[in-house]
């Protein structure tokens with residue numbers, strides 16, 4: 553993997569472009585080639601893969617991805633960074649320039665049609681931390697072609713994404729990601745690999761898509777149950793789902809029909825159990841779908 557950007561190159565590139573990293577856009581750039589190699593290795597890409605990178609920034613990870621995947625799509629919201637990337641790649645990895653597609657867009661809104669062909673198979677990204685979870689969930693919903701992922705997020709968020717039922721960190725992100733994929737932690741990353749240095753540790757999360765646990769219940773209906781159950785985390789499901797079900801008695805009936813203890817809490821339920829609860833209730837116009 554040649555042409556990767558080190559600390560001097562990152563600063564020089566930023567200075568030349570007049571880029572002052574902003575917190576608002578989660579701009580912490582990786583200036584450590586070993587971390588880029590580690591992320592690319594953990595992503596297990598082959599030349600048959602089409603990588604999707606959200607937030608390429610100055611291009612640190614993009615250059616590593618181009619060395620491993622057949623094609624790379626990047627989605628960058630910052631117009632200066634999006635405009636500068638093709639020249640960086642042409643300069644440092646000229647043979648890869650034709651395998652890169654740059655989209656100046658918001659990853660929270662981009663559609664599969666906008667990304668176009670070739671369809672992405674692997675999400676590999678050092679995500680903007682303030683929108684990391686919604687970006688992952690949006691892309692999994694929007695892009696059925698996405699089979700695998702390796703994302704760097706705030707360590708605390710990584711722990712939540714991979715948590716299982718019964719764990720203190722298990723919550724909405726854990727259940728929703730489990731709807732789409734099997735996720736596992738893939739290691740911790742220290743703050744000093746970034747410029748500017750963030751005040752949190754980072755973590756890597758790897759995931760592999762699976763079939764949804766239930767084909768007969770719409771995802772949105774399951775996610776509405778999950779949101780309601782965790783909105784009042786300390787309450788029993790009977791109480792927490794009262795608003796969703798149209799009363800505590802009705803919630804109790806639906807929970808029993810789903811084979812779930814009404815006295816349990818959301819934090820102990822698997823994604824399959826949330827789906828069973830959603831399946832026990834017919835869609836109602838007054839219920840958020």
Ligand SMILES: C[S@@+](CC[C@H](N)C(=O)[O-])C[C@H]1O[C@@H](n2cnc3c(N)ncnc32)[C@H](O)[C@@H]1O
Pocket residue numbers: 577578579580581582583606607608609610611612613614627628629630633657658659660677678679680681683
């Ligand atoms: C943590 S930096 C990662 C930069 C680069 N990949 C690296 O590792 O050095 C996050 C990047 O995401 C971009 N970004 C922030 N919000 C975004 C959004 N909603 N859609 C697309 N890109 C976004 C930022 O401008 C920034 O370039």
